[in-house]
Amino acid sequence: MTNNFMHYWQRRRRKLLKRLGPVWSRLKIAYRWRVRTGTVFILAVGVLARPTALSLAAGGAVALAGLALRAWASGHLNKEKILAVSGPYRHSRNPLYLGNLIIGAGVAVTARSWPVLALLTAYFGFFYPLIIAKERKRMRRLFMEKYDDFAKNVPLFFPGLRRAVRNGTRFDRRLYTINREYRAAVATLIVWLVLAAKMIFL
Numbered sequence: 001m002t003n004n005f006m007h008y009w010q011r012r013r014r015k016l017l018k019r020l021g022p023v024w025s026r027l028k029i030a031y032r033w034r035v036r037t038g039t040v041f042i043l044a045v046g047v048l049a050r051p052t053a054l055s056l057a058a059g060g061a062v063a064l065a066g067l068a069l070r071a072w073a074s075g076h077l078n079k080e081k082i083l084a085v086s087g088p089y090r091h092s093r094n095p096l097y098l099g100n101l102i103i104g105a106g107v108a109v110t111a112r113s114w115p116v117l118a119l120l121t122a123y124f125g126f127f128y129p130l131i132i133a134k135e136r137k138r139m140r141r142l143f144m145e146k147y148d149d150f151a152k153n154v155p156l157f158f159p160g161l162r163r164a165v166r167n168g169t170r171f172d173r174r175l176y177t178i179n180r181e182y183r184a185a186v187a188t189l190i191v192w193l194v195l196a197a198k199m200i201f202l
Contacts, residue, residue: 037123037127038123038127041119041120041123042191044115044116044119045107045111045113045116045119045120045191045195046194046195046198048111048113048115048116048119049110049111049112049113049116049195049198050111050112050113051110051111051112051195051196051198051199052112052199053199055109055110055111055112056110056192056195056196056199058109058110059106059107059108059109059110059111060106060110060192061106062102062103062105062106062109063102063103063106063107063110063188063192064106065102065106066099066100066101066102066103066104066105066106067099067103067184067185067188068099069088069095069098069099069102070095070096070099070100070103070181070184071176071181071185072087072088072095072171073087073088073089073095073096073099074096074175074176074179074181075087075171075172075173075175075176076088076089076169076171076172076175077089077096077175077179078175079179080142083139083142083143083146083147083150085150085154085169086169086170087169087171089154090154091154091155091159091160092154092155092156092157092158092159093136093139093150093151093154093155093156093157094132094135094156094157097128097131097132097135097157098157098158099184100124101124101128103184103188104120104123104124105120107120107191108120110192110195111195132156132157136151136156
């Protein structure tokens with residue numbers, strides 16, 4: 001009985017994967033294009049944005065919060081060597097991506113443009129589920145049961161209301177440099193300088 005069920009399940013699984021094959025191929029292509037698409041979106045933001053001094057300040061404050069979250073996470077991230085479970089990883093399994101979302105919200109506030117908001121919503125709504133799903137699969141492959149236990153206690157993206165348990169691991173400045181997290185700060189600064197220039201000169 002068990003063998004018959006297993007054979008039936010394997011046949012159904014092969015048929016399902018065959019049907020989904022073209023869809024998964026398109027999703028993989030879309031995943032590889034996320035950086036290029038993001039660059040195009042940033043250029044569109046520069047064209048469509050209507051920043052003011054107030055929106056630059058308000059959006060900049062939001063973006064700084066996102067950068068601070070990314071910096072905090074990078075100081076606890078030893079990529080592919082140790083599963084990060086300390087710092088912001090006690091509250092979210094993907095604090096770096098959450099930080100990106102907050103930075104994106106800062107861009108939207110600064111731009112003062114509904115089309116920009118629509119573009120950012122489309123970008124994050126389409127690409128981030130793909131990115132997070134791929135990251136989750138990679139973490140399971142690297143850390144197996146340890147990641148499964150981690151996933152049971154920590155939300156995938158947005159922090160939950162449950163109080164996180166401290167594990168004693170502290171922020172490591174060396175990891176911030178090793179992970180080259182300063183690049184996010186530089187990129188964000190460039191975007192704000194471009195938007196400030198548009199406000200002043202255009």
